Amino acid sequence: MTTVDTEPRWHDLMSTWDAQQTGYLPRREERFTAIVRTLGAVLGGRFTVVDLGCGPGSLSRRILDTYPEATAVAVDADPLLLRLGRNALIGYGERLRWVDADLRDPSWTERLGVERVDAAVSTTALHWLDPGALFTLYQRVGRLVRPGGVLLNGDNMPYDPGQAIHERLANEANERAAHEAFTVAGVPDWDRWWTQAADALADEARERQERRARADERYGLRDGDRLTSLSTHVTALTEAGFREIATIWQDLDDRVLLAVR
Ligand SMILES: C[S@@+](CC[C@H](N)C(=O)[O-])C[C@H]1O[C@@H](n2cnc3c(N)ncnc32)[C@H](O)[C@@H]1O
Secondary structure, eight states: OOOBOOSHHHHHHHHHHHHHHHHHOTTHHHHHHHHHHHHHHHHOSOOEEEEETOTTTHHHHHHHHHOTTOEEEEEESOHHHHHHHHHHBOSOGGGEEEEEOOTTSTTGGGGSSOSOEEEEEEESOGGGSOHHHHHHHHHHHHHHEEEEEEEEEEEEOOOOTTOHHHHHHHHHHHHHHHIIIIIISOOOOHHHHHHHHHHHOHHHHHHHHHHHHHHHHHHOOOSSSOOOOHHHHHHHHHHTTOEEEEEEEEETTEEEEEEEO
């Protein structure tokens, strides 16, 4: 099955997106595999999954390619990445639905077209939320995922204060990976990728800027640079009704957290 459009603009932007993200996360593919395999191991091959902060759909694509009877609802607030995903990932028909929604909007779950899902997944996305927004999001996800379903979140989740050596090792590894990818190998980094994308999709890039300004006004600017720690994720998931919350894959502060509803 052809799942990626071969039209150069979509194909190139999709593959440079993956290269750029892999520059920051050299084990990104392994992390995707951990999430994909766990879905099958817990749920079997037929399930509905919501991909939170899907970007152009890198994770949804891997799930749908692995499980031909699965369906995915891919949610993001970025018009450029949604346009890219919609055009680059073809051939899934009704199995892949795109939803344009901000995960901080109280009504985002109403726009999914499904009341319940078997799983919620996310990669490199929820760290954009401040702890208050993350608590609220997990509450909503706790109502969306059916009992016995799962949440799998792959993201950088920093160590708690007092674990300075672990934190230093993680920071150094992250800096080394970025240097090797962007300086040594010449992969376009985040800023360069967005410049190229804005050249290719100027209207969406403009819409993106306008939306981000409106969202900052509505939800406020994120409080500080520090990402939300692992223990905050665990507390928020517990309060949202999840159990068996534990790391199933880890590379220093980059982890996949599995939680059972
Ligand atoms: C670094 S990208 C990762 C995309 C994709 N999950 C991947 O692994 O390639 C982060 C994504 O989170 C999305 N995102 C961040 N905050 C969001 C919010 N409040 N609502 C919806 N999407 C959000 C961004 O638009 C972006 O697509």
